[in-house]
Amino acid sequence: MASSPRNTLRALCIIITIFLLLAGLAVLIVWLIYRPHKPQFxxxxxxxxxxxxxxxxxxxxxxxxxxxxRNPNRRVSIMYDKLTAYVSYRNQALTPSLALPPLYHATKSTVALSPVLGGAGVPVSVEVSNGLVMDEAYGVVALSVVLLGRLRWKAGAIKTLRYGVYVKCDVWVGLKKGFVGQVPLLGSPKCKVDI
Structure with missing residues (x-):
């Protein structure tokens, strides 16, 4: 007894649907196991x-x-490419951007970065210059350390595409005119990380 084209088409649709459901379930399980979390700064x-x-x-x-x-992931490492850093005051750069070396961040690890930022004169508005002088005279200056770059997540042999990363760390430092060296941090909440 020959099967009709309608029954063959129906069986093919059922097979394709089952295959897609199983593939979707496999992707969901892999994502739940390896779900990458943002780094913390x-x-x-x-x-x-x-x-x-x-x-x-x-x-x-x-x-x-x-x-x-800190990389909070247990199964996923992070690779940073083209990372640059600068310091800003009132959303205006005070230092030129500094290119940092590529960084590999292993799972559940912590890495410290200590870039020296600055150098040649940077043009700023009169409001920023005056505000900085007034804050320095007061003894408290609000600065932002900004990191820009690209990152990839790596789980075993699998690497993701590159994603843009933007990190902004707002800090309050105690600074008196003429003082040079280590300054106290008066406020340093966790940095904002956007990917």
Whole structure:
């Protein structure tokens, strides 16, 4: 007894549907097992070696921030490419961008970064220059350490595509005019990480 084309088509549709459901279930299980979490960043130290606001509209600085980054994933490592850092004040850059070396972040590990940021004069607005002078006279300066780059997650031999990463760490430092060296952190909440 020959089967009709309608029954053959129906059986084919059932087979394709079952295959797609099983493939979707496999992808869901893999995602639940290897689901990558964002890295966590915190600023734990700051030093200011130079902050020259005497030549407006240019500011020259030399600052060093120690950032601790933690990979919370148990099965997924993180690889950072083209990571750059700079310091901003009132959403305006105070230092030129500094390219950091590529970073491999193993699972459940913590890595410290201590880039020295600064150098040549950076043009800033009059409001930023005046605000920085006033805050320095007051003794408290709100700065932001910003990291930009690309990252990939790696689980075994599987690597994801590159994703853009933006990290912004808002910190309050105690700073008096003429002081050079390690400065106290008056406030350093966890950094904001966008991927």
């Amino acid at each position: 915190t600023v734990v130290g700051a030093a200011i070696y130079d902050l020259n606001t005497t030549c407006p509209p240019f500011i020259s600085t030399s600052m060093q921030f120690t950032l601790v980054t």
